[in-house]
Amino acid sequence: MNAAVVDVMKNGAHTLPAAHHDAGLMSGLADDVQRETGFENFGIPFCMTVEAESLGSSVDYGTIKCEPKIGKESFPSVRDVEFRPKRAIEKNKRARAIVDAISTLSQKYPDIPTIGAITGPLSTSASIVDPMTFLKELRRGKNDAHRVLDYVCNQLIDYAGLMIEGGADVISIADPTATGEILGPLMFGEYAVPYLNQLADAIHKLGIPVIIHICGNVKTVRKGLAMLHGDALSVDAMVSLGTLKSEISGLTTMGNLSTYMLEFGDEEKVRSGVRSLLGQNIDIMAPACGLSTSTPIRNIRAFTLAVKEGL
Amino acid sequence: MTDMTKEELHRGLADAVVNMDEATSARLSEEAVERRYDAFEAIDHGLAKGMETAGRLFEEEEYFVPELLMCADALNAGVDILKPHIKRGKQDIRCKIVIGVISGDTHDIGKNLVKLMLSSSGFEVVDLGRDVPPQSFVDRAVEEGAGIIMISSLMTTTMEGMWEVVRMLEERGLRDRIKVAVGGGPVSQGFADKIGADGYSPNANHAVRLAAELAATLA
Ligand code: B12
Numbered sequence: 001m002n003a004a005v006v007d008v009m010k011n012g013a014h015t016l017p018a019a020h021h022d023a024g025l026m027s028g029l030a031d032d033v034q035r036e037t038g039f040e041n042f043g044i045p046f047c048m049t050v051e052a053e054s055l056g057s058s059v060d061y062g063t064i065k066c067e068p069k070i071g072k073e074s075f076p077s078v079r080d081v082e083f084r085p086k087r088a089i090e091k092n093k094r095a096r097a098i099v100d101a102i103s104t105l106s107q108k109y110p111d112i113p114t115i116g117a118i119t120g121p122l123s124t125s126a127s128i129v130d131p132m133t134f135l136k137e138l139r140r141g142k143n144d145a146h147r148v149l150d151y152v153c154n155q156l157i158d159y160a161g162l163m164i165e166g167g168a169d170v171i172s173i174a175d176p177t178a179t180g181e182i183l184g185p186l187m188f189g190e191y192a193v194p195y196l197n198q199l200a201d202a203i204h205k206l207g208i209p210v211i212i213h214i215c216g217n218v219k220t221v222r223k224g225l226a227m228l229h230g231d232a233l234s235v236d237a238m239v240s241l242g243t244l245k246s247e248i249s250g251l252t253t254m255g256n257l258s259t260y261m262l263e264f265g266d267e268e269k270v271r272s273g274v275r276s277l278l279g280q281n282i283d284i285m286a287p288a289c290g291l292s293t294s295t296p297i298r299n300i301r302a303f304t305l306a307v308k309e310g311l
Numbered sequence: 312m313t314d315m316t317k318e319e320l321h322r323g324l325a326d327a328v329v330n331m332d333e334a335t336s337a338r339l340s341e342e343a344v345e346r347r348y349d350a351f352e353a354i355d356h357g358l359a360k361g362m363e364t365a366g367r368l369f370e371e372e373e374y375f376v377p378e379l380l381m382c383a384d385a386l387n388a389g390v391d392i393l394k395p396h397i398k399r400g401k402q403d404i405r406c407k408i409v410i411g412v413i414s415g416d417t418h419d420i421g422k423n424l425v426k427l428m429l430s431s432s433g434f435e436v437v438d439l440g441r442d443v444p445p446q447s448f449v450d451r452a453v454e455e456g457a458g459i460i461m462i463s464s465l466m467t468t469t470m471e472g473m474w475e476v477v478r479m480l481e482e483r484g485l486r487d488r489i490k491v492a493v494g495g496g497p498v499s500q501g502f503a504d505k506i507g508a509d510g511y512s513p514n515a516n517h518a519v520r521l522a523a524e525l526a527a528t529l530a
Contacts, residue, residue: 069417135420184377294467
């Protein structure tokens with residue numbers, strides 16, 4: 001989750017898009033975010049494109065208000081994907097800046113967890129292959145689709161390893177394109193679950209816990225969710241975490257205050273939102289999904305404060 | 312050749328689309344041509360009917376994005392064969408639509424589904440792609456002689472750009488001639504009303520009904 005909202009950058013010397021490229025600016029911005037918002041961790045990077053960029057796609061780095069976006073997916077079909085040698089992400093300058101920023105933060109603040117954020121296998125794959133063709137090929141070109149996912153997944157495993165070497169305490173995987181709303185239960189079971197698990201298992205081998213975030217409504221993919229190997233599951237605001245917890249035994253839940261409420265609501269609304277979430281016994285309180293860059297800092301502060309007071 | 316009545320053939324075409332079966336869609340379309348069945352009817356009562364069903368299944372969450380896209384490919388396999396045989400004058404293009412995702416935003420899966428449902432129901436759709444500046448929507452709509460602009464936005468930080476499109480149309484005195492419809496995750500009927508858009512719909516299937524309604528007001 002990108003918490004570098006415009007309000008935070010107004011007060012600091014560390015701003016986007018420059019901080020997407022520079023380790024010093026990036027760790028500085030993460031520091032500003034942590035201090036200003038009251039979140040109890042650092043989270044970097046502030047973008048979801050570095051993985052796809054390293055594997056071939058062009059990226060537009062956006063502005064202070066607009067996150068980086070894929071300019072063009074580099075391959076028209078899963079059949080055209082050019083398999084780069086192992087550890088390809090490491091060769092990307094921005095990826096190296098991210099790892100350096102993780103090192104800086106974890107050394108400077110050993111008591112505050114640093115979370116390394118990774119874009120999941122499906123989202124990364126659908127950011128290097130034309131997404132429409134890719135989604136069809138999940139059904140029509142299964143062998144090639146699996147080959148691409150496996151390749152991407154292995155590259156992500158190497159990248160996660162690098163973040164962990166740098167000092168990341170937790171890895172958080174967000175896989176927006178793997179939402180049940182797009183994939184449905186069948187494709188979620190065939191493609192989202194195994195590759196998310198492959199990645200999570202590899203991270204666990206390095207002794208590091210994993211957060212998995214699944215966007216959107218999950219009502220059609222509950223079965224698949226129960227099979228995920230993450231240590232914590234984070235979902236969007238329309239999902240009742242209380243219900244999810246009762247359905248999946250032993251689930252550690254994370255979430256899920258509406259990011260729309262955080263952007264458009266006021267502090268009182270935020271506080272009452274937190275109160276209702278506290279009633280659901282959520283394990284890790286957090287925004288439900290990616291924050292809009294226009295989210296007012298006072299609402300985020302009201303959120304973190306209410307959570308801390310509630311504890 | 313099998314012994315199929317026209318109605319059976321239409322049903323076969325519809326089923327081929329719903330079953331994501333490109334080969335059958337193509338084979339039955341060829342059969343329709345050979346039998347000199349009306350090509351426009353084969354599309355309208357066959358393939359397009361199937362796509363309508365697929366759209367409904369998507370709305371009901373029986374089908375998801377990969378399935379809907381496969382249905383569209385089956386539809387197109389048939390349309391490609393039938394289209395050259397449509398008797399001139401018969402094919403009434405309902406209205407030209409310019410569609411795209413507003414600038415700053417690259418979420419284009421929803422927009423692509425809307426486009427696909429629109430073109431399968433007889434609209435001529437000009438796709439401007441994603442990350443499209445408001446000015447381009449207006450310029451291209453004028454160039455193309457489009458009656459409707461459809462804008463998609465998935466981000467609260469970019470949806471304001473839709474407002475810009477409406478304002479530009481007003482400034483250029485085009486507001487009566489070009490209708491604006493909006494959609495995408497954070498967009499709502501309330502937001503559409505606020506920015507003075509002519510319509511909103513929550514999904515691709517409903518977007519077809521909306522476009523038809525808007526086209527009717529243009530006439
Ligand atoms: C998949 C996804 C992605 C994919 C997109 C792949 C692609 N090529 O489209 C990837 C991984 C690339 C991605 C990237 C990002 N994403 Co994203 N993403 C999503 C997600 C999970 C699903 C969107 C989707 O495709 N849904 C499925 C389709 C079928 O549904 P739909 O788009 O709503 O369309 C339907 C209807 O709305 C309607 N419709 C759509 N358009 C139109 C238009 C008209 C005229 C009409 C009538 C109807 C209509 O019909 C469609 C079919 O029924 C959403 C969350 C969500 N629940 O929506 C976040 C979400 C949109 N993303 C979000 C964010 C923040 C990002 C990033 C900025 C992440 C980052 N930090 O870098 C980047 C975007 C960079 C940029 N500037 O563009 C946020 C936006 C927050 C905000 N500010 O409002 C969301 C809401 C999630 C969140 N809270 O974090 N994302």
